[in-house]
Amino acid sequence: MIEVSDLTVRFGGVIPLDGMSVSFERGTCGLIGPNGAGKTTFFNVLSGFVKPVSGQITAFGEDLLKMAHYRRARWGVRRTFQTEQAIEELSVYDNVAMIHEHSKVTGKSRREDVLGAIDFVKLGVNPNAKVGTLGAAERRLVEVARAVVGKPRLVLLDEPAAGLPDEETALLSEVIQAIPEHMGALVILVDHDMSLVSSCCEVTAVLDFGKLIASGPTAEVLRDEQVMRAYLGTEEVAA
Amino acid sequence: MKTESSAGTVPPSSDGPNGGMARGSARRLEPRSLVRPGVIAVLVLCYLLFIPSIFRLYYVDAWTQVTIYSIVTLGLGVLVGRVGMVSLGQGAVLAMGAWVAARLLFATGLPFPIVLLAAGLITMVLGTLVGLPALRMSGLYLALITLMLAGAITLVLQNINFPNGGHGFTGYNGASVHIPPIRRPSIATTDPAFFRYSVVAAIVMFLLVLVHLRGKPGRAWAAIRQSESAALAGGINTTLYKLWAFALASFITGVAGGLVAGSYRYLNSLTFTTQDSITLLAVVLMGGAYSMTGAVVAAILLKFLQALLNDWGVSPDWLTILFGIGVLQVLTTAPRGIVEQMPKDLARLWRLLRRLGGRPAAAREQAQ
Numbered sequence: 001m002i003e004v005s006d007l008t009v010r011f012g013g014v015i016p017l018d019g020m021s022v023s024f025e026r027g028t029c030g031l032i033g034p035n036g037a038g039k040t041t042f043f044n045v046l047s048g049f050v051k052p053v054s055g056q057i058t059a060f061g062e063d064l065l066k067m068a069h070y071r072r073a074r075w076g077v078r079r080t081f082q083t084e085q086a087i088e089e090l091s092v093y094d095n096v097a098m099i100h101e102h103s104k105v106t107g108k109s110r111r112e113d114v115l116g117a118i119d120f121v122k123l124g125v126n127p128n129a130k131v132g133t134l135g136a137a138e139r140r141l142v143e144v145a146r147a148v149v150g151k152p153r154l155v156l157l158d159e160p161a162a163g164l165p166d167e168e169t170a171l172l173s174e175v176i177q178a179i180p181e182h183m184g185a186l187v188i189l190v191d192h193d194m195s196l197v198s199s200c201c202e203v204t205a206v207l208d209f210g211k212l213i214a215s216g217p218t219a220e221v222l223r224d225e226q227v228m229r230a231y232l233g234t235e236e237v238a239a
Numbered sequence: 240m241k242t243e244s245s246a247g248t249v250p251p252s253s254d255g256p257n258g259g260m261a262r263g264s265a266r267r268l269e270p271r272s273l274v275r276p277g278v279i280a281v282l283v284l285c286y287l288l289f290i291p292s293i294f295r296l297y298y299v300d301a302w303t304q305v306t307i308y309s310i311v312t313l314g315l316g317v318l319v320g321r322v323g324m325v326s327l328g329q330g331a332v333l334a335m336g337a338w339v340a341a342r343l344l345f346a347t348g349l350p351f352p353i354v355l356l357a358a359g360l361i362t363m364v365l366g367t368l369v370g371l372p373a374l375r376m377s378g379l380y381l382a383l384i385t386l387m388l389a390g391a392i393t394l395v396l397q398n399i400n401f402p403n404g405g406h407g408f409t410g411y412n413g414a415s416v417h418i419p420p421i422r423r424p425s426i427a428t429t430d431p432a433f434f435r436y437s438v439v440a441a442i443v444m445f446l447l448v449l450v451h452l453r454g455k456p457g458r459a460w461a462a463i464r465q466s467e468s469a470a471l472a473g474g475i476n477t478t479l480y481k482l483w484a485f486a487l488a489s490f491i492t493g494v495a496g497g498l499v500a501g502s503y504r505y506l507n508s509l510t511f512t513t514q515d516s517i518t519l520l521a522v523v524l525m526g527g528a529y530s531m532t533g534a535v536v537a538a539i540l541l542k543f544l545q546a547l548l549n550d551w552g553v554s555p556d557w558l559t560i561l562f563g564i565g566v567l568q569v570l571t572t573a574p575r576g577i578v579e580q581m582p583k584d585l586a587r588l589w590r591l592l593r594r595l596g597g598r599p600a601a602a603r604e605q606a607q
Contacts, residue, residue, distance in 0.1 A: 047472050073474030085469035089461040098458040102474035146473065 001025055002064075002154060002186060007055030009041055009210075016041040017052065018210035027180045028187040030197040030204030030218060034230055037207040039190045040082060043156045047079055048072050059154055074103045076153030076185070078146070080160055086142040088132035092118060095131055096145045105150040117149035120182060121175050137168040144175060152185040161193050169196055176200045198222065206230065287438045291431035301546030303434040303502050309538035310444045310495040312523050313531060314488035317448060319520070320528030321457070322484045323464035325382040328369045330516030331389035332489050334396050336362040336496020341402045341506055342410050344422045351424035351501065355440065358497040359490045366489020373481050390513045401506035420504035437498050444491045445531060452531075456483055521562040525569050527576025536577050540565075 002024050009017040016038040031039055044050040046057065048069025057064040059077075067075060078099070087095050096114045105113065118127055121141045125134060131142055140160055147155050157176065161169040177200050179187050191197055197204060198218050205215035208230040214221050221227060290302050315329045340358035343349060349357070369392075372384045404419045405412025427436035451457055459480045462470035470477055500506060522541045527533025540562070545555045573580035 047468075049468060049471070069471050070474055070476045073472060077472075079472050081466075081469065081472075085466045085472075087458075087462050087465050087469070089465065090458060094458050098455075098462060098475075099473045101455055101458075 001061075002057065002059045004042075005056045007042070007045065007052050007057065009038075009045060009050055009052045016210050017045070017055075020055070020207065020210060020212050022205050022212050022215060024186060024188060024205070025203070026186055027202055028176060028189055028200045030201035031188055031190045031207065032192070032194075032197060032204060033207035036209075037230075038210040039207055040158055041210075042207070043079060043158055043188075043190065046072075046077060046154070046156060070102075073099065076103070076151060077156070078148070078152045078154070078185075079156035080140070080143040080147055080158055082158045082162065084136070084139050084143050086131045086134075086139045086146070088130070091128050091130055092123065092125060092134070092142055092145075093127035095142055096149050099146045100150050103150045113150055117145040120148060120178070121145045122171065137164055137172075140164065140168075140172065141175070144172070148179055148183045148185070152183055155179055155183070155185045155187045157187065157189045157191075159191050160189070161191055161196050169193065172196075173199050194222065283438070283442065287435055291434055296430055297550065298546065299430055299434050300502070301543055303430070303437050304542040304546070305535075305538045306434070306437045306441050307495050307498045307502060308542050309535045310441050310491050310498075311519065312526065312537035312541070313445065313448055313534035314492045314495075315519055315523045316526075316528045316531070316534045316537070317452075317460075318484055318488050319523060320530075320533075321452065321460045321464060322481060324370075324373045324377065324481065324484065325379075325520070326370070326373075326385045326485075326488075327382050327516045327520055328366075328385035328389035328392070329488070329492055329519050330511060330513065331392035331396075332362060332366040332369060332492045333496045333499065333515075334393060334511035335365050336493030337500045337506055337511070338396055338401060338496070339493065340497030341421050341500040344500065345402050345404050345410050345419075351422075351427075351436075351497075355494050355497040359493040362493025362496060363486050363490040366492065367482055367486045370482060370485025370489070373485065374478055386513070386516065389516045393511060393513045396511070397508035400508060401510070403505075418505065421500050421506070423501050423504070433502060437502065440494065440498060444494060448487065448491065449531065451487055456480060456487075460484060518559070518562060521566045525562065525565045525577055527578035529575055530578050533576050533578045 004023065005021045007017050007020040008015065016036075018038075020038070020042065031042070033039055041050060045052050046064065048067065052065070055065075062075075064072065064077070087098070090098070093114060096117050097110060100110050100114055115127065121144045123138060123141045123145060125138055131139060134142065144157070144160065147157070160176070161172055164172065173196055176187065176189060176196075179185055187200075189197060189200055201218050203216060204218040204221045206213050206221060206224070206227050213226050213230060214224045286302075291299050294302065311329060311333055315326065318324045318326050318329075336358050339361045340354055343354045343357055344351075347354075369385060369388050372388075373381050376384065399409045400411040400413070402410030403412060404410065423433055424436055427433040452460075459470065459475045462473060462475055463477055463480060467477055470480075499510075503510065518541065522537040523534070525540060526535070526537030544558055544561075548555045548557065569576055
């Protein structure tokens with residue numbers, strides 16, 4: 001459960017997020033919008049890389065904006081990046097273990113957790129292989145494994161299917177759909193692939209020019225006239 | 240091909256010049272993974288035992304310098320290669336270590352290893368201060384500001400002079416006619432013995448760094464070097480780990496400073512110059528900043544070549560030109576340095592020789 005109210009971000013004269021208010025309940029939620037709508041900026045605010053000028057974010061009852069950025073991962077905010085950021089120098093195992101050792105996880109052994117996450121994303125490679133030797137789809141999966149290892153609460157996926165062929169996207173879609181149930185986390189998925197979004201997400205929110213223009217069940221939102229206009233680039237309709 | 244794995248739960252993947260990435264799942268159990276550490280241990284042991292009997296005293300001293308400076312290049316390698324922070328202040332950090340050690344050796348009767356440890360710890364604090372700008376800037380700006388700091392530190396040390404057995408805080412006695420040499424450990428007063436003492440100290444420092452690289456800090460550094468935002472998103476306190484890298488590099492450089500004090504026996508304001516810091520970076524890049532073997536190669540370039548040229552009566556100033564060309568070559572064609580380029584070049588040369596040797600035989604066969 002995450003509640004965002006009146007979130008505004010300003011970079012000089014540019015306002016990528018303009019009084020955005022939205023709430024995501026549970027499961028996998030979609031966040032879509034044309035390029036430059038503010039999706040990645042929203043993720044950067046959640047990760048703590050960008051400080052908003054105003055607004056509030058409450059995640060599972062806690063004020064997220066008060067947390068130092070590196071502590072958020074410890075608390076449970078995980079993300080993947082638009083340009084995949086798995087650490088090339090390290091092995092698959094170390095990539096995932098690194099996140100685990102910087103988050104507060106008690107109970108099961110690290111090895112079990114890490115191998116479990118690698119299994120979960122159906123990454124069929126040797127955990128000792130260096131990430132630098134893997135292909136694009138495998139690296140994506142390593143990044144997703146990093147995002148789900150341990151006890152994630154909020155998993156942010158920023159265009160995970162970008163540049164992947166259709167078969168790989170289908171596999172990735174299965175993995176994404178399984179995250180809420182198996183890992184108990186709320187997933188927010190940003191992607192331009194509408195078939196991926198509609199197969200993964202029950203609800204979807206739409207951003208345009210930093211404002212929320214629609215939110216609700218995915219199928220309805222995708223039929224929404226305003227959303228179509230935002231994507232097709234016609235003039236803004238008076239609400 | 241990586242000669243050294245930056246960090247990991249498993250041993251380095253490549254053992255030979257042509258060893259690629261091993262992909263077998265049971266790699267940690269393969270006897271091959273024990274070959275490399277074994278070979279290194281034997282080489283180090285031979286180095287420790289036989290150098291003093293093979294070489295004459297002049298070169299034994301040169302190898303002592305190589306050993307000590309390999310610790311310094313290792314520290315700079317950690318900063319540049321592992322974390323991606325270019326520091327041009329390590330020469331000054333070394334000078335601080337030497338100063339502190341010399342001061343302690345004159346003023347107290349503490350055993351030499353304790354003095355080394357103390358010099359390391361005090362230098363660690365001072366060197367971490369030099370690293371503070373790294374939290375705000377990177378790349379060229381960090382390099383410039385650390386160079387400025389190095390210049391300032393070198394100036395201060397030149398003005399207060401190096402301790403020579405005098406009294407007061409600086410321990411400098413300008414009027415003294417008879418200057419006592421800096422004390423050496425009682426078990427290593429002769430040059431060959433001090434060589435071995437330095438090798439043992441260097442082994443300890445290399446192991447200390449290895450433990451770091453294979454553990455949590457090594458993984459965090461690898462993440463920071465590739466992408467700071469990915470590291471932050473992974474819960475890594477980048478401020479802490481950057482300072483940690485500076486602390487580690489400064490600690491081992493401080494210990495090396497103590498060994499320099501013991502090996503030179505007389506330090507003066509000309510022993511350390513600001514230019515040293517730049518030369519250090521040059522040889523580290525040439526040797527290979529991404530591996531521990533690279534640190535050894537860098538130290539050989541820095542100190543053994545110098546001794547060789549001195550012995551032949553050639554001005555060691557030529558090295559500056561050589562290093563300049565070397566850095567250009569490394570940056571343009573071999574970014575991972577000599578340690579990774581040499582095996583590739585040798586393999587290429589070997590293939591070429593085999594082809595040249597094999598051709599006449601093949602030609603004969605065809606003729607028949």
